[in-house]
Amino acid sequence: MKIVATRAKVTLDTNVYVSAFQFGGMRLLHMAVDDDIEIAVSQPIVDEVIRVLRDKFHWDGYRLHDASQQILGFARLVAPRS
DSSP, rough: OOOOOOOOOOOOOOHOOOOHHHHOOHHHHHHHHHHHEEEEEEEHHHHHHHHHHHHOOOHHHHHHHHHHHHHHHHEHHHHHOO
């Protein structure tokens, strides 16, 4: 019998990303980097994360660009179904 390990596939809420970037709760993000889970993200979620970090936490353009690139680096970009 062949045993196949599968990774959990998850979609994270904007608040999880904001918490990770602003307050350091990066555990789920590290799990994605380590290939323990697969994170799917849509462009609207990325846009909302950037908006919240800009408007509520006053992040500058450099940090916002870096956060966006990090998300797109460890998550799979998907299109939401309508």
